[in-house]
Amino acid sequence: MTKYVIQRFLGLIPTLFVIITLSFFIIRIAPGGPFSYERALPKQVLENIEKRYHLDESLLVQYGRYVLDILRGDLGPSFRYKDYDVNHYIKISLPNSLVLGLLSLSLAVILGISTGLISARRQNSTIDYLSMSVAVIGISVPLFVVGPVLMYFFAMKLNLLPTSGWIMSGDRWTTVLMPMATLTLPYFAYIARLSRASTLEVLQSDYVRTARAKGLSEPVIMFKHVLKGALLPVVSFLGPAFANIVTGSIVVETIFRIPGLGRYFVQSALNRDYTLIMGTVIVYSAILLIMNFIVDIIYGFMDPRISYR
């Protein structure tokens, strides 16, 4: 078992490597470059810049240089933001995205699983239809609508919350509420539906019927037997969900002025800031691969039907 775990973990490295390589070459295909400005630079000056950033060398040489740098932990200077390097930007923005992501996802999990369980127990009742409807609305409205609508009602009309800002930047703690609510909604929706479906399946399974026949009380059945089975699909959903929430929160971070990693994602692509793009790609992929890995391991522990070769 441990051997499998280690094997799998080591297998992540070549995958990450391939992702980095592909991204490196793909981003350089797009037209325009980091130094194409509206006021074009004179030829000699442009040559100078390109030399300084090694953009005049062949792609393979640049690639080799980049890989060596990464291995040393140096993600390079940003091509657009000239005062700090990529390591710095990732260091200051990743915690913000992580906190936002963790808070939102945790809330989504807690609310989602409870809603799913309750809906499954009372299948086809009004509560079931109601909560599933709310859940479906959660995945039917785009984030860039939910955010401004919340801002309009709670900040502008009712004056209860600040429009934007972020607690970790020193603003009031209430700045957390609207971004969290916006981001939680779609994940709550998925998790509620998932756990409802899997709970339904588990409730009809043999071992639950056995537990009931044995005369165990409802709460015991729900928590000791049903919960584990119901959680399985949710657990496997969490892996990609977590990585997505970190970068997919682009919209929320932009609207609510949260200095997170998501914003760099899109901005740096549009700015052709190659190093910053690569930095965000590496972080994103690493988180995704690790989360998927952890989720697979946990899944293996939780599902007695799976054994490892």
Next chain:
Amino acid sequence: MDAWRRLKKNRMAIFGMALVIFYSLLSLLAAILPIHSFKHQVLDHQYLPPSLTKTAGELLYERQENTSMDAAKNEGRNELNEKEKEELSVLKQRIENETMVFDGKTVKVHQKRYFLGTDALGRDLLARIIYGGQVSISIGLVGTLTAVLIGLIIGAMAGYLGRSFDYIAMRIVDIMYGLPYMLLVIIFMAIFGRNVINLFLCLALVSWLTLARVVRGQIISLKNSEFVQAARVVGASTGRIVFRHLVPNTLGVVVVFTTLQIPSFILMESFLSYLGLGVQAPLASWGSLVRDGVDGMKSYPWLLFFPGLTMTVFLFSMNFLGDGLRDALDPQSKNRL
């Protein structure tokens, strides 16, 4: 077909299906419906609120009246002065007589009725929503079908052939999962241009992964069942076994995936519109309409409300239909999304 029976029992699913059919018909028949054009601008009519009974001319007149009254009240009067009354009668003349030429037809433009209001350039919102539906639904449909095609083929082959093909295919899936989709889309659109076909391709390219995984899982579990063994004994070729025997058994999963992926595509397209990478003007999609409407939500709420409602209801219906189909076709599924 007890799947159909099971489906019929699910009220929400049937309701969802009815709505989806309604939307689809509306989109298909858009060209022959008695609605305004989605791209004809009448600048005088910009930002008109929705109205079931009043014509554009009446609304314009009212608006002018109100503005003049406000100005009058600001100066302490309760009555309109000569100049303002003159302006109103000039307006009335224009309303009754002014025409514009659209596509060779002369139209008395102020007699138009805009049931759902107009946008910033005086275009009819109802028409734009219906034509936007064409774009959104077709993106959802075609994109999903492309994703399904790719995912099905790769997943089935990976599941059946196993070993090196499976290993490579799944590694590719892992890698593609790790690539930043956003980046790929931006670059793809930047290089190959922003038309609707590229939009389909782009979205499909990043969405076939989940289906491939799920289909592969199904095939693996069915690979060694009796009917497959029987087929092999009879001498059926690999291709035949995979595509004529195994794949049809995955249909349940595929159908469910399709109905649940379409909303996801429509949302992805709306995200691209948010970034300015969606459909090109003057075409509209629900996503781009909603994006246009968000900023003005305080002053012109109908520009956000109606497209948003339309999109939400459609996605809502598709999701319930998908859930219902899943419950009906595949009651024992592992319920992965």
Next chain:
Amino acid sequence: MKKLFILLIVLCLPVPVFSQGVFRIGNGAEPQSLDPHLISGVPEHRIYVSLFEGLVAFDPKTADPIPGVAESWTISKDGLTYAFKLRKDAVWSDGVRITAQTVVDSWLRCLNPETAAEYASLLTGVIQGADEYNTKKAGPEGVGLKALDNNTFQMTLKSPAPYALGMLGHYAFAILPMHAIQKYGKDWTKPENWVSNGPFVLAEWKPQDRIVVKKNSKYWDAAKVKLDQVVYYPIDDNNTAFNMYLNGELDWQSVTPRERIEEAKKRPDFENAAYLGTYYYIFNQTKPPFNDARARKAFSMAVDRKELVEKVTKGGEFPALSYVPPMSGYKPMAGLTENVAEAKKLLGAAGFPDGKGFPKVTILYNTSESHKKIAEYLQQRWEQTLGVKVDLVNQEWKTYLDTRRDGKMGGYEFARAGWIGDYKDPYNFLFMWLSDNFDFNDGRWKNTQYDALVAKANGMAAGPKRMEVFQEAEKILIEQDQAIMPIYWYTTLNMIDVKKWEGWYPNVLDIHPTKFVSPKK
């Protein structure tokens, strides 16, 4: 229990934190850098004006040059040599004196090809020997900058450019703490190493979140500075920024989203003033149909600019039939009056009566709601007035720049463009259309007469004769050839309550030095 409840409510209320001396600005975008030689862009400029002061500063009411680090100057008769007398009490925030040599060294750094300053072009355009140094054809010794003594700085121009003085407040001409740059290298812009000479110094920099500057007690005019702190918020989402302003979380917001202009117009704190810039379309003259001036004129004359600015952009913009916006000493050209009948005739003369046979043309624009609406409006307008078919293509910024500049404008017949003046002189607008200016003249219009006139005017001393020559040139550009299609002159859409803040005045360069801003009593 009740007390706890009340405490919770109080903690939750978004009471605007309004400390008397803090001015909060909605600044649009994260600055590329705080090093004045590595930046370009209006948000960066706003921050620069608080942190640094050049030889001259900006008058808050007119944006004209007023004494800054230089307390006086003399200009030679031929307009080529300027001698600046520096203040004796001009020091850096760490106490080190600012000498004439510092100025020389700073400007040479800007010109240094290694620095790769985007705006070195402002210096290479006017200073003798600057271009040669910047393009590596000669060394720094040949550049016309000299420190005559500790307090006297001399610059020699290649032509008597009358706008040179006005340019000296721009960040390309920044005076930099060379001693700090030498000591800290690339890290000199970090808050802990910060040294500058402006009314404020850098206190805090949280990327993508805020930049805080605080009063510089060593600034020579510190007595005049009334603010304790200025906070710059780089807000990407204009809607959020506007909301923040309405909610009292910002004191000055620089942009109003188009959809909310109507809302803003009803308020007294909406500052809508002329801005020195032009919004225009470039005609692609490398291929038919717009290689024919008649077709170009027809399209320009068929537009109803008044309707466009009143109904589509709504920001109080000025319909523009000519390219150079109004500025002191220069009367804008009349251009070719809009006239649909005339336009149709011209189109017919060009070989397309009633638009028949006219090829489908495409407008290229970069992603933005405003550009989209204007393009859609023009699409329908030309369809209805001229009977032609127009297509729209939108690309994101870098791709769009790349396409526009490839020598044939990507094959598109129109490209949307906008130009904001760096200084108040027609040259800043007309130089773009010189035949050899491949950086801007994307439509590849060529007219040697125009080139000659512009070059001639640029070599003349200040005065009405010079302006006349520019006018002749613009006549060729617009009335004779219609090389480009101006649409409107820009306006600013600022939100600030001038009843609460004094020292903020609308001006045509939209420069509002925070040095003069203070809360009203």
